[in-house]
Amino acid sequence: MRFPFKITSDMMPNAALEAVVVRRGAACFDCAQHDKASVATLSLTGMAGFNVDLADRYLKLAIAPRSATVQPGGAQSVDFALSGGMGAPVRGEIVAMVVNDAILQLSGYRLPDLVQTVFATQPIATIFADNRENVTLKTQTPPSEKGFGYGGGFLAGAGSTRVRANFQPMPYYGVLQTDARGRAHAQFTMPDDLTTWRVMAVALDGDAAHFATGDRTFISTQPLIANPLLPQFARPGDRFQLGLSIANQTGASGALDLVLKLSGALAFAQGDPHAQSATETAQTGVQAFRFPVVAGTPAATLVEASSSLGSQRDAFRVPFTTSDRTVTESVIESGVSTGHAAIPMNVSAGGSLQLTLANSIVPQFVVPSERAMEGEALPLADESASRLVVASALARLRGPYRLELAFDPAAAVATNLQALLSYRRGDGGFGGFTGASASDPFTTAGALDALLFARTQGVRVDANAVSQGIGFMTQALANPGRFKWCNGALCKAQLRFEALWTLSQAGHRRTDFLSDIVAQSSSLDSATQIRLARYLLKTPGWQGQGAAMADRLAQTLYVTGRYSVANLATAWSWLGSLVDAQSQMLQLLIERRAPAEQIDGAVRALVAQQCKCGWPTTADTASALTALSAYAATERLTPSTVTAMVGKRTVVSVKFGRTASSQTIAVDASSLNGKAVAIEGNAHYTLLYTYPVPPDAPGQLAAFRVIRTLNEPSIGSTATDAAALATMDLSAAAPVAVAAGRVFDIDVRTIVDHPVDRIVIEDPLPAGFEAVDTSFRTTLQAIVPQSDSWQIDATQIYRDRVVAYAQHLDPGVYDVHYLVRSVTPGTFRWPGARAYLQDAPEQFGRSASSTLEVRP
Numbered sequence: 001m002r003f004p005f006k007i008t009s010d011m012m013p014n015a016a017l018e019a020v021v022v023r024r025g026a027a028c029f030d031c032a033q034h035d036k037a038s039v040a041t042l043s044l045t046g047m048a049g050f051n052v053d054l055a056d057r058y059l060k061l062a063i064a065p066r067s068a069t070v071q072p073g074g075a076q077s078v079d080f081a082l083s084g085g086m087g088a089p090v091r092g093e094i095v096a097m098v099v100n101d102a103i104l105q106l107s108g109y110r111l112p113d114l115v116q117t118v119f120a121t122q123p124i125a126t127i128f129a130d131n132r133e134n135v136t137l138k139t140q141t142p143p144s145e146k147g148f149g150y151g152g153g154f155l156a157g158a159g160s161t162r163v164r165a166n167f168q169p170m171p172y173y174g175v176l177q178t179d180a181r182g183r184a185h186a187q188f189t190m191p192d193d194l195t196t197w198r199v200m201a202v203a204l205d206g207d208a209a210h211f212a213t214g215d216r217t218f219i220s221t222q223p224l225i226a227n228p229l230l231p232q233f234a235r236p237g238d239r240f241q242l243g244l245s246i247a248n249q250t251g252a253s254g255a256l257d258l259v260l261k262l263s264g265a266l267a268f269a270q271g272d273p274h275a276q277s278a279t280e281t282a283q284t285g286v287q288a289f290r291f292p293v294v295a296g297t298p299a300a301t302l303v304e305a306s307s308s309l310g311s312q313r314d315a316f317r318v319p320f321t322t323s324d325r326t327v328t329e330s331v332i333e334s335g336v337s338t339g340h341a342a343i344p345m346n347v348s349a350g351g352s353l354q355l356t357l358a359n360s361i362v363p364q365f366v367v368p369s370e371r372a373m374e375g376e377a378l379p380l381a382d383e384s385a386s387r388l389v390v391a392s393a394l395a396r397l398r399g400p401y402r403l404e405l406a407f408d409p410a411a412a413v414a415t416n417l418q419a420l421l422s423y424r425r426g427d428g429g430f431g432g433f434t435g436a437s438a439s440d441p442f443t444t445a446g447a448l449d450a451l452l453f454a455r456t457q458g459v460r461v462d463a464n465a466v467s468q469g470i471g472f473m474t475q476a477l478a479n480p481g482r483f484k485w486c487n488g489a490l491c492k493a494q495l496r497f498e499a500l501w502t503l504s505q506a507g508h509r510r511t512d513f514l515s516d517i518v519a520q521s522s523s524l525d526s527a528t529q530i531r532l533a534r535y536l537l538k539t540p541g542w543q544g545q546g547a548a549m550a551d552r553l554a555q556t557l558y559v560t561g562r563y564s565v566a567n568l569a570t571a572w573s574w575l576g577s578l579v580d581a582q583s584q585m586l587q588l589l590i591e592r593r594a595p596a597e598q599i600d601g602a603v604r605a606l607v608a609q610q611c612k613c614g615w616p617t618t619a620d621t622a623s624a625l626t627a628l629s630a631y632a633a634t635e636r637l638t639p640s641t642v643t644a645m646v647g648k649r650t651v652v653s654v655k656f657g658r659t660a661s662s663q664t665i666a667v668d669a670s671s672l673n674g675k676a677v678a679i680e681g682n683a684h685y686t687l688l689y690t691y692p693v694p695p696d697a698p699g700q701l702a703a704f705r706v707i708r709t710l711n712e713p714s715i716g717s718t719a720t721d722a723a724a725l726a727t728m729d730l731s732a733a734a735p736v737a738v739a740a741g742r743v744f745d746i747d748v749r750t751i752v753d754h755p756v757d758r759i760v761i762e763d764p765l766p767a768g769f770e771a772v773d774t775s776f777r778t779t780l781q782a783i784v785p786q787s788d789s790w791q792i793d794a795t796q797i798y799r800d801r802v803v804a805y806a807q808h809l810d811p812g813v814y815d816v817h818y819l820v821r822s823v824t825p826g827t828f829r830w831p832g833a834r835a836y837l838q839d840a841p842e843q844f845g846r847s848a849s850s851t852l853e854v855r856p
Contacts, residue, residue, distance in 0.1 A: 007052060009209075013119040016049040049124060056085055057115045059092070059212035061203050069219050072164055072192045082182040082203050082212065089182030090210070096186055096201040098172040101217060104198060106776040111200050114211035163304070164192030164316040171197075178203075192316070194221050223250040224312035226305055229288060231767040231824040232799045233321045234295035237695070238767050239269060240826025241290035241856070244305050248282050250312050256282035257308045260291060264301030265322035269294050282309050290825070295767075298322040323800050325764070327693040327831045329700065330842040334604070334686040336596035337642070337679040343687055344676050347646065347669040351691035357642050357654050357683045358662030361603055362632050363401045370394060372621040373407050377416070381423040381430050381443050382619060385450035388416040389622035392454040393629045400637070401660045413459055420447055421465055428468030441476040441483065444469055445498040452505045453626060470506055473499045477512055493520035497528065501535060509539060518545065526566065527577060527623075529553065530584035534591060550588060557585070557598070558754050563608060563840065564589070564601030565754075578755075579620035582606045583627035590630055600684060603631055608839045609757065642681030647674030656683070688842070695829050697849050699730035704845030705751040708763065708833040710736060713745045713783045713819060726850070728832060733848040736830070740822050740854050743772065743783050746802075748816045750835040750845065752809050758838040761792075761804040761816055766828035768854040771797045772819035789814040825856045 021044045059082055066077040078098070082090045104110075168191040176184035200215040229243025246256060259277045260268075267273035269292040276291055301322055306315035328351065333343045347353055372390050377383050395409035423430045429439025430447040448469045455461045475482070477499035480492040497517045500510055514536075521532055530553055536546025558565040566578075566585035586602040606624055615621045637660060643653045649672065654663045669689065679685055699706065710726040725744070726736045738744070748763045765771060772779060788795065788804070791814060795804045804816040830852045836844035 012052045012057075013054055014049060014051045014121050014124070016047050016124045018045075018047045020045050047124075051121075054115055054119055057119065057210050059084060059090055059203060059205060059210050060087075061094070061201060061212035061214040063199050063201060063214050063216040065199060065216060065218040067218065069221060070190050071222055072190055072194060072220050073166070074190050075187065076190050076218070077185065077187045078199055080176060080178070080184040080186070080201065080203075082178045082184070082205075084205075084210070089180065090178065090205050091180065091182065092178050092203050092205040092210075094176040094178065094184055094201050094203040096172070096174055096176060096199065097170060098188065098197050098199050100169045100193060101196040101198040103169050105778050108777045110215065111202050111213050113213050114202055114204065118211065163306070164314075165318070166192045167318075168193065190220055194225055194227075195219075221249075222312075222314065224248060224307060224309050224314045226307040226314040226316060228303055228305065228316065228318055229290070229824070230303065230318075230320060231826075232770060233323045234266070234767045235829045236265075236295055236297055236322065236324050238295045238826060238828045240293060240295075240768065240824050240828065240854075242266070242293045242303070243288055243290045243824075244307075245286055245288045246282070246307055247286045248284050248309065250309060251284060252310060253282050253284065254310060256280045258289060259306045261304040262293065262301070263304075264299040264320070265296050266293050266301050266303065266320060267296060268292070295322050298324045321799075325800065327764070327834070327846075328690050329693055329702075329844065329846070330688055330690045332686065332688045332840075332842040334597065334600060334684075336600060337681060337683050337685055338596075339680075339682065341679045341685070342676050343679070343685075345687060345689055346675045347672050347689060347691075348675075349669070349691040351669045351689065352666055353646075353651075353669045353672065353677075354664065354666045354686075354688040354690070355644055355651060355677070356662060356664040356686040357644065357652065357679075358660070358685075359637055359640065359656040359683060360401065360632075360635055360660035361600060361662075361684050362397065362628060362635070363403060363660045369615070369621050369625055370405050370407060372615070372618045373412055377419070380433055381420060381447055382432070384416050384420040384423070385447050386618040386622035388413065388420055388450045389453050390618070390625055391416060392457040392459050393625040395459075396457040396629065397632055400632075413454065417451075417454065417459065417461070420450065421462065423447065424465060424468075428470075428472035430469070439472060441473065441480075441495055442498060444472055444476075445502045448473065448502045449505060450622070452502075457629070466506065470503065470508070473502050477503070477510075489516075490520050490523050493517045494524065494528070497524075497532060497535075501531065504535065504538075511539060511541065514539070514542065521549070525581075527580035527584050530566070530581060530588055534584070534588055537591065550592060553585070553588070554592075554594075559598065559601060563605035564598045565605045566602075577617075577620055577623070578757075579606070579609050579615050580623045582609060583623040586627040587630050590634060599631070603628070638682075640682050642679065642683040644685075645678045645680075646672045646676075649673075651677075654683075693831075693846070693849075695831070695849055696732070697832065697846075698732045699728070699832060699848040700844070700846040701730060702845060703837075703843035704753075704759075704835045705730070706761075706833050706835050706845040706847045707749040707751075708847045709747045709749070710738075711745040711747060711786075713743050713785070728847040728850050731848060733850040735851040735853060737853040737855060738822050740825050740856055743780075743819055743821050744769075745785050746818055746820055747786065748804075748833045748835075748847075750809075750814045750816075751812075752814065753811050755808070755810050756837060756843075757808050759806050759809055759835060760838050761806075761814075761833070761835045762801055763803075763816070763818075763833040764801045764831040765799075765820065766830040766852040767800075768822060768824050768826055768828040768852050769820040770823050771802055772821055773797055774819065783819065785817040785819045786815070788816050792816055822854045825854050828852045828854070 023042050062081040064079045070076050080094050080096065082092050082094065084090050171191050172186060172188040174186060176186060178184045196217050196219050198215055198217050203212040204210065225247040227245045229245055231240060244258060257279050261275050262268065263274065268276050280289060301320040302317055303320050304317040333345065335341065369390060373387060377387055391409045391412035394405060395413060397403060398405060398409060425431055425439045427439055429444040432440045432443045448466065451461045451466055477496050480486045480495045486492060486495055493516055496513045503510055521529060533546055533549040533553055536542040537550060566581045582605055586606055589599050589602055606627065609615065615624055637658050639657050641653065641655050644651045651667055652665050677687055708728040709724045711724050748761055750761055774785065791809055792804050792806050795802065795816060802818050830850045832847040832849045834844055834846045
């Protein structure tokens with residue numbers, strides 16, 4: 001059968017005809033055997049899609065620059081004409097822009113086809129409500145999101161004209177309304193760039209349902225063009241050939257007069273340091289002329305050049321950057337003075353000395369934890385337990401330390417206590433969430449730990465809830481197998497230890513199954529291993545084994561001038577939390593009466609594990625505050641006066657009262673004369689000495705080892721090993737010489753011997769090299785850098801350096817690769833590559849510095 005229907009705009013850009021055929025008539029009992037299958041079919045469903053022609057949605061947009069070639073700094077006009085498919089003029093709106101085409105070529109960007117964007121094809125899916133068992137439902141492929149987008153770029157360049165100094169990537173952007181004849185007009189003044197300009201525009205009519213996209217080009221040029229040949233920057237002491245390229249399009253030859261002027265940090269190496277002139281023989285085409293210059297102390301710098309050939313002239317003035325990003329290194333010492341402390345520190349290298357004195361280090365670490373209480377809590381027992389710990393700890397610490405909190409801790413305690421108790425079940429245990437079908441022993445252990453901790457902080461807790469929970473955990477200790485999911489030896493050991501730990505917090509220390517738990521200790525996560533050592537140290541008959549385990553764990557402590565980090569790594573370390581492991585280590589150090597410097601370092605390391613918004617999770621925050629509460633219990637704040645001296649000079653004198661406070665000062669080290677800092681009085685101190693690194697310094701192995709190599713590039717594959725042309729490691733490096741106009745692969749290798757977080761790898765570029773951004777479409781694809789280590793999260797190219805970042809690195813060897821091109825002849829400083837922690841820059845490593853010579 002055939003039937004007609006009308007195509008409407010609602011069907012754009014695609015639609016479908018759907019049909020359901022239902023069999024009618026009596027059943028056929030006498031049909032042939034081969035017909036029975038078809039007769040048994042009661043219904044058929046079909047769908048046929050079709051596209052709706054979008055041709056009438058396109059408008060026509062004509063773009064006509066008044067001048068195909070313009071002079072830099074001159075006026076340019078562009079006419080636009082908007083018409084419909086049949087040529088009739090259309091009233092509408094045009095968004096137009098004029099962009100340097102050289103920039104557009106970097107990404108290949110063009111304005112979108114709005115018809116295809118607005119009327120993007122959509123998949124069609126229909127579900128029929130039918131009880132026939134032969135109907136099959138099929139999930140359609142999700143539609144692609146509409147939209148478009150490309151990356152951007154920036155092209156710093158020099159063009160040409162008069163004294164050309166006005167360089168812009170986009171001289172015009174505007175929204176134009178067409179008149180009754182469909183015409184619009186844009187007029188603007190050209191900048192001084194000499195390049196191809198692309199006029200791009202999109203248009204729509206009055207009902208915003210018809211669109212057009214178009215572009216045209218024109219050129220900005222002149223007969224005689226002068227352009228600078230400069231590196232992107234220079235460092236003090238660099239000596240290079242400042243170049244000037246002359247494009248002679250006049251068709252004539254003769255005497256070419258050149259005048260160059262420098263101001264600021266650049267000076268000519270011969271003759272007048274600020275001005276040079278020369279007369280050369282001009283030839284048709286492009287010629288380059290070079291003048292030796294030297295970079296001095298950083299200052300605002302301008303390079304100005306003028307050229308004349310007969311009646312044709314050109315001049316430009318461009319800024320130039322002399323960068324002195326002084327490479328600095330830091331050493332740090334922290335600890336506790338109990339009357340007198342002498343910290344050896346030779347400050348004769350200049351730089352700056354930063355000194356922090358405090359009578360407590362608790363307040364600056366406790367306040368960020370309140371952010372865990374912001375927002376709505378998840379409807380989970382673990383979340384309520386963690387919030388109860390945080391709120392009760394802060395409520396207890398607020399008074400002695402006069403903390404200013406953004407929430408009412410007493411109200412938060414009451415709210416989260418009530419929420420936690422709502423997860424109780426009839427058997428005394430706690431379910432993980434509301435309506436849980438059974439109590440969970442691990443959740444119950446965490447809930448009881450939170451209730452018992454809150455009770456030690458002065459919170460009234462339902463004794464019946466605690467006693468019933470203790471009964472549940474006692475049964476779990478005796479028979480972990482009652483939980484069907486806990487059949488293995490490791491699971492049973494973990495559950496039994498949680499039961500033992502919780503019972504001990506309630507005052508019932510037991511040794512049931514302790515030997516089985518210790519036998520599985522190497523398979524436990526780091527935090528649980530430390531907690532087990534703490535448990536054994538307080539358990540009669542097990543102190544010796546606990547001390548041996550604690551000693552082994554203490555040997556893994558990574559101690560620096562600022563931190564004492566729980567440097568643990570086991571096959572099951574991914575099961576635990578790094579924050580929890582550090583919290584447990586801090587409590588272990590306190591219970592074993594470790595040196596005050598180690599305990600302070602462990603507190604600082606615990607806080608360093610948080611981001612700007614606090615520790616990663618609410619559970620981490622609760623664990624950290626449990627440890628910090630134990631640390632705060634060891635402090636006694638009394639009035640005192642503390643004085644810091646270097647040699648015979650008093651650097652600072654601070655008076656402390658009965659409340660927590662601190663003071664930080666920074667001193668120019670060049671004004672100090674001494675090889676030690678003396679502190680008189682009782683205080684926590686942190687000394688951070690930052691000093692400049694000499695340009696020819698060898699490498700430094702302070703926390704990491706950094707090796708930089710210059711390699712031949714790989715051709716067409718990132719897997720090919722490149723041949724090393726030069727290596728900069730710990731020993732002093734020899735100068736490196738390369739030819740101009742070549743591409744090289746640079747490898748910065750960082751060797752890490754302990755787990756680290758938020759590490760920055762920074763490689764300064766010599767001014768004779770330019771880093772190659774391989775994401776640009778104009779980049780030669782035949783030469784590619786070798787692959788970075790997958791653990792490197794991000795790499796960013798800057799004018800004078802390349803920076804890589806990794807959120808976390810385990811012990812190992814990591815490589816960062818990028819390409820460079822030798823561009824400017826000369827001799828350039830090449831500072832060493834560095835790797836350092838974002839939160840502790842004194843933990844660093846550096847390769848040797850060198851000198852790069854680029855030969856013409």
